[in-house]
Amino acid sequence: MTNHQPVPVPPLPGRRSLLLGAASAALLLAGCAAPDTLAVQAKAGDNKNYIAGDGSVSEYAPGTRTAAVGMTGVLYDGTTVDSAQWQGNVTVLNVWYAACAPCRKEAPDLEALHQEFKNDGVRFYGINVRDTAATAAAFERTFGTTYPSFNDSDGGILLALANHVPPRAVPTTLVLDKHGKVAARILGLAEKSTLKALISTALSEP
Structure with a gap:
């Protein structure tokens, strides 16, 4: 007489197993999409107080560019500047503040390019998003920057540039054409060489 051993039947997955399986599938699917690095940093909660872009460069062909930037701001010395004054010149705008580590690193290169291109009529302006006049001045003394900066602690300039500068993405540098x-x-x-090439290209345009 042959003994028939019962064939073991695997248990049905419980609720926990089903949830874990679903979560794993979701993670696999999420891994197929490139993460939004700015969004990730914004949600990180690491208290560094700035969102560091990845250094990505966007260039816009002349025929694809949107309308001219329209903004008015007050420099730390009290001078009011309107972007209409920049017509005919290439202009570089750099969003910064003193405690931002990448801003400190790029400051000497920005100043060097300012000196290199000032005889070509290229205008450089900083847009400081949070510092007092004293803090901004201390930064300028430390890093030797001589081009002026706007005091944008109220966010008015960044609001005017909202189509070009992501919120809290500091530093950001814009090159405006003539x-x-x-x-x-x-x-x-x-990067100095990259920004120099972008400025040179804008200068070469009619």
Whole structure:
């Protein structure tokens, strides 16, 4: 007489197993999409107080550029500047503040490019998003920057540039063409050679 051993039947997955399986599948699917690095940093809660872009560069062909930037701001010395004054010149705008580590690193390169291109009529302006006049002045003394900066602690300039500068993405550098339109943007640390090439390209345009 042959003994028939019962064939073991695997238990049905419990609720916990089903949930874990679903979570794993969701993670696999999420891994197929490239993360939004700015969004990730914004949600990180690491208290560094700035969102560092990845240094990505966006260039815009002349025929694809949006309308000229329209903004008015007050420099730390009290001078009011309107972007309409920049027509005919290439203009570089750099969003910064003193405690931002990438801002400190790129400051000497920005100043060097300011000196290199000032005889070509290229204008450089900083847009400081949080510092007092004393703090901004101390930064300028430390890093030797001589181009002026706007006091944008109220966020008015960034609001005017909202289509070009992501919220809290510091530093960000914009190169405006001779018509005041954004020709290029760097999110994060501006590499000197890259920014120089972008400025040179804008200068070469009619």
